[in-house]
Amino acid sequence: MSIKENIDGILERIADVCERSGRNPDDITLIAVSKTVNADRAREAVEAGIVNLGENRVQELTDKYEKLSDTEVKWHMIGHLQKNKVKYIIDKVELIHSVESIELANEINKRAEKNNLKVNILVELNIGEEESKFGISEESVYDFVKSLEQFENINVLGIMTVAPFAEDPEEIRWVLKKMKVIFDKLSSMNIKNSNMKFLSMGMTNDFEIAIEEGANIIRIGTAVFGERTYKEEE
Numbered sequence: 610m611s612i613k614e615n616i617d618g619i620l621e622r623i624a625d626v627c628e629r630s631g632r633n634p635d636d637i638t639l640i641a642v643s644k645t646v647n648a649d650r651a652r653e654a655v656e657a658g659i660v661n662l663g664e665n666r667v668q669e670l671t672d673k674y675e676k677l678s679d680t681e682v683k684w685h686m687i688g689h690l691q692k693n694k695v696k697y698i699i700d701k702v703e704l705i706h707s708v709e710s711i712e713l714a715n716e717i718n719k720r721a722e723k724n725n726l727k728v729n730i731l732v733e734l735n736i737g738e739e740e741s742k743f744g745i746s747e748e749s750v751y752d753f754v755k756s757l758e759q760f761e762n763i764n765v766l767g768i769m770t771v772a773p774f775a776e777d778p779e780e781i782r783w784v785l786k787k788m789k790v791i792f793d794k795l796s797s798m799n800i801k802n803s804n805m806k807f808l809s810m811g812m813t814n815d816f817e818i819a820i821e822e823g824a825n826i827i828r829i830g831t832a833v834f835g836e837r838t839y840k841e842e843e
């Protein structure tokens with residue numbers, strides 16, 4: 610199947626799940642995750658109608674950013690971000706999904722200020738509590754978002770998670786449900802510099818359940834581009 614056919618298939622599945630669960634497909638942003646995929650294939654996705662691309666490594670993001678600079682595509686940083694690399698992407702990204710430490714937020718704020726920018730971020734949560742994964746725990750997320758009030762050049766626009774992989778995604782529905790509860794609670798807290806607009810969750814294996822549970826950004830790699838031929842590094 611071509612990338613275009615894959616995307617059309619995903620859009621159809623989004624429309625179906627929205628229909629079933631009383632959601633509006635226009636409220637769902639599809640990010641095609643182009644990590645490990647070359648720039649030509651990323652371009653193919655853009656030509657097939659993709660408006661948002663996600664990357665988890667700075668080098669790959671900046672590389673494809675250059676190569677696709679003639680397009681209107683928006684870039685999302687969705688992977689672990691090292692402080693010393695923030696400077697390379699600060700003026701290139703629509704949204705940083707993976708903020709999970711005060712030190713990283715501080716660096717983003719500093720670089721944003723230097724560039725005279727307001728940078729949009731999401732706070733990454735770790736709900737499945739897998740040791741190897743990044744993200745803030747449920748217990749600490751409220752204090753964490755409040756601690757971001759000090760950063761005038763950051764807009765906190767929501768939360769993100771990578772749910773644990775499960776053969777049967779029904780097994781992790783509780784994670785996605787919990788994310789929505791946290792999202793709603795944060796929304797009701799009226800925290801300065803925070804405006805809870807985006808709930809970023811759902812990947813190839815679980816995006817339909819994520820939409821049922823309230824996701825409005827889904828990040829899909831495999832179902833758009835096919836199986837990755839080499840494993841991405843952390």
Ligand SMILES: *Cc1c(COP(=O)(O)O)cnc(C)c1O
Nearest residue numbers: 642665687812813828829830831
């Ligand atoms: C790779 C990745 C995705 C996409 O995963 P697929 O299972 O290939 O759809 C989504 N989010 C993050 C953070 C990723 O690293």
